Amino acid sequence: MATVLVLGATSDMGIAIAKKFAENKYNIQLAARNPDQLKPAQSDIAIRYSVDCTLHAFDALNFSSHERFFNELVPKPDVTISVFGIMDDELTAFDDWNTTARMINTNFTGAVSILNIAAKYYMKEKKGTIVGISSVAGERGRESKLIYGSAKAAFSAYLAGLRNKLYKQNIHVVSVKPGFVYTRMTENLSLPKLLTAQPSEVADAVYNAVVKKKNIIYVKWFWRYIMLIIKNIPEFQFKKMNL
Amino acid sequence: MKKSIANWGNYPVVESDEQFFSFTDQLNQLVKNNDEFIARGNGRCYGDASLAKKTISTLKYDNILSFDIQKGIFECQSGLTLDKILEVIVPKGWFLPVTPGTKFITVGGAVASDVHGKNHHIDGSFSNNIVDMDIALSSGEIISCSPVHNIDLFEATCGGMGLSGIITRVKFRLKKIETSFIKQKQVKAENLEEIISLFEKYNHYTYSVAWIDCLKKGENFGRSILILGEHATIDDLNEKQKKEPLQLPKKKQITFPFNLPSWVLNAFTVKAFNFLYYGKNFKKEINNVVSYEPFFYPLDAILHWNRGYGKNGFVQYQFVLPLEAKQGLIEILQRISDKGLGSFLAVLKVFGKQESIISFPKEGYTLALDFPVRKGLLEFLDELDKVVLQYGGRIYMSKDARMKPEILEGGYPELDKFKEIIKKYNPDGKIHSIQSDRLFLTSN
Structure with a gap:
């Protein structure tokens, strides 16, 4: 039976993805800063899907701990999925370097740190799958997502580069750009119903992308075209817009 | 985030700030940060029991x-x-x-x-x-x-x-x-007298319920079908069912796509529905083995069936009367029949003995009816309430959206004890709903 590692498993998307893979008979490794919070999810997955589910402490910001974290996983996961991320208030972040640094380090640096380690292991094994949950916010820099968007842009570029690097070694990399999703992160925003996905829809799309070896997925299909339009607005026009 | 919410009856509809939690520490924060709230699950109680200005949803806390x-x-x-x-x-x-x-x-x-x-x-x-x-x-x-x-x-x-x-x-x-199937028996009753004697005759059955056509008058007053069931054993199954005796039912669901205009439900259409429902059983008695799904959850197959009552919503009225108060049952059904206010469903069941301070069930007959919300309904239900109390019965709070406080008090003799306990555990009075305020269970 194959094993999947979910990094950032306390998030709504993380838990939905874990359950989707468990339903398809993968053993599950849930990793989060506070794994005790995940004990109920652990029993749920084990009972509901009759698979093994283990909990692991993982702190995205503690880069030097990542090597040891990955080494201690038994067995090593066949699929590594990076779901963690934070979205702080952009005005606060602009004023306060610590908030900016934390947003960059969680959404980009921390993800690169752990996925480099997973990639090196998969290169040795000559097989494996890596999934990164990035964001449509990384498609083009704009005021309302200044730091978050640029960190996600960097992460998207990293995933694309990694896919290119690992392709020859039979290792597949999936970039996920979910668009709006109903999660704790967006609980207080009023989102357009048609454009917003449930965490379970993201999970279905991720599972499907892993099985069918898709490269870049958007969950709700029209996001691909929305972003295509946004990316094609000339910069002299774009800079004047409130986005 | 503030939004309009309603429970299954779509009545009443209120503005509420609905908040979610996935972990115990988040719940702790929510409870501390809110000055008032009521818990809410899947919104399947019918009235206003889980409605308030602020609601804390348990739906993401589901492991x-x-x-x-x-x-x-x-x-x-x-x-x-x-x-x-x-x-x-x-x-x-x-x-x-x-x-x-x-x-x-x-x-x-x-x-x-x-x-x-x-x-x-x-x-x-x-x-x-x-x-x-x-x-x-x-x-x-x-x-x-x-x-x-x-x-x-x-x-x-x-x-x-x-x-x-x-x-x-x-x-x-x-x-x-032993199996996921139900051995079902359906018996037709010509009138109310007969259905009550059938309930008595078959009281050893684990599951029993009757669907009553409450618009029938004269000698067919109370025409109904008694549905009985037992969990089937392996021996009750046919060869195909035996291959997988504990199988889950196949998912066959349709969704009621929109609210029906409220004029669709009238005395005529309800009569037609009941005629068809009753008429589908040609024989006096039918015996068969069915999956648990249609036996327990016949209406779950139509998602959002509540939309059939139109956007004004409906009120479900459920009461229990002591076993000896058959006359009360007749009187209430008589009034509904005279009024012609229409009910898709009239469900009759028997309760056994139960000791409790605020739970609805107590020994007797319980009847549940749906009424689309329209002019004159609330006054009519107030009249029915009085009949229920007069015969020593009470009303189910889970279905209620309109009862007056004195009706609750008359039906639940231990109500003061209940109020004392909720006050003891929640002295700050933060927990209340629109229903509890209306029924004076909590102070607003």
Whole structure:
């Protein structure tokens, strides 16, 4: 039976993805800063899907701990999925370097740190799958997502580069750009119903992308075209817009 | 975030700030940060019991915590819905000890309404099967209770409409089954006299319920179909069913796409529906083996069937009368028939004995009817309330959206004790709903 590692498993998307893979008979490794919070999810997955589910402490910001974290996983996961991320208030972040640094380090640096380690292991094994949950916010820099968007842009570029690097070694990399999703992160925003996905829809799309070896997925299909339009607005026009 | 919410009857509709939690520490924060709230599950109570300016939803708190397959003991967080539980327990040879007519309710809701099923006369209500449970009080503290521990809190929580706190965890006993099928018997009754004598004749059946056509007058007044059932054994199954005796029913669901205009439901269409429903049984008695799904949850197959009552919504009216008060049953059905206010469903069941302070069930006959909301309805129901009280009966709070406080008080002799307990555990009065304010259970 194959094993999947979910990094950032306390998030709504993380838990939905874990359950989707468990339903398809993968053993599950849930990793989060506070794994005790995940004990109920652990029993749920084990009972509901009759698979093994283990909990692991993982702190995205503690880069030097990542090597040891990955080494201690038994067995090593066949699929590594990076779901963690934070979205702080952009005005606060602009004023306060610590908030900016934390947003960059969680959404980009921390993800690169752990996925480099997973990639090196998969290169040795000559097989494996890596999934990164990035964001449509990384498609083009704009005021309302200044730091978050640029960190996600960097992460998207990293995933694309990694896919290119690992392709020859039979290792597949999936970039996920979910668009709006109903999660704790967006609980207080009023989102357009048609454009917003449930965490379970993201999970279905991720599972499907892993099985069918898709490269870049958007969950709700029209996001691909929305972003295509946004990316094609000339910069002299774009800079004047409130986005 | 503020939004318009309503429960299953689509009446009333209120503006509410609905908040969610996935972890216990988040719940603790929510309880502390809000100056008032009521817990809410899947919104399948009919009226305003789980409506308030601020609601705390349990729907994201839905993990299974343990399942003892040998002993049949199941433990979960309160936001888990019964349909998800069935998917896990049925293939292992277990069933819900008590289930209402929909599987789309949360376990927390099952306890807060202390739901009953077609087997109340044999197995009691949901709370009879609880081993223990946890309640988050308005202070943020979570404490456990059971029939032997913190008994007052336990008693005020079963059927207490969430007023004792937020139910967070429930451990309960399951019922052993050999197959997932039901051996069903349907018997036609020409009138009310006959259906009541049939209930008495078949009272040894685990499951029994009757559908009454309450618009019939004259000698067919109370025309009905009695539906009886037992969990089928392997020997009851045909060869095909025997191959997989504990199979889950196949998912066949359709969605009611929009609200029907309210004029669609009138005396004529309801009569036609009832005629067809009654007429589909040609024989006096039908015996067959069916999946548990159509037997327990016939309406779950049509998602959003409540839209059939139009955007004004409907009120479900459910009361219980003592066994000896058959005359009251006749009087109420007579008034409904005279008024022609229309009811898709008129469901009659028998309750066995039950000791409780705020739970609805008590020994007698219980009747549930749907009424689309229209002019004159509320006044009419007020009249029915008086008849119910006069015959020593009471009204089910889980269905209620309009009862007056004196009617509740008249029906529940231990009401003062209930109020004292909820005050003891929540002295700050933070927990209240539109219903509890209306019924003077809490002060606004």
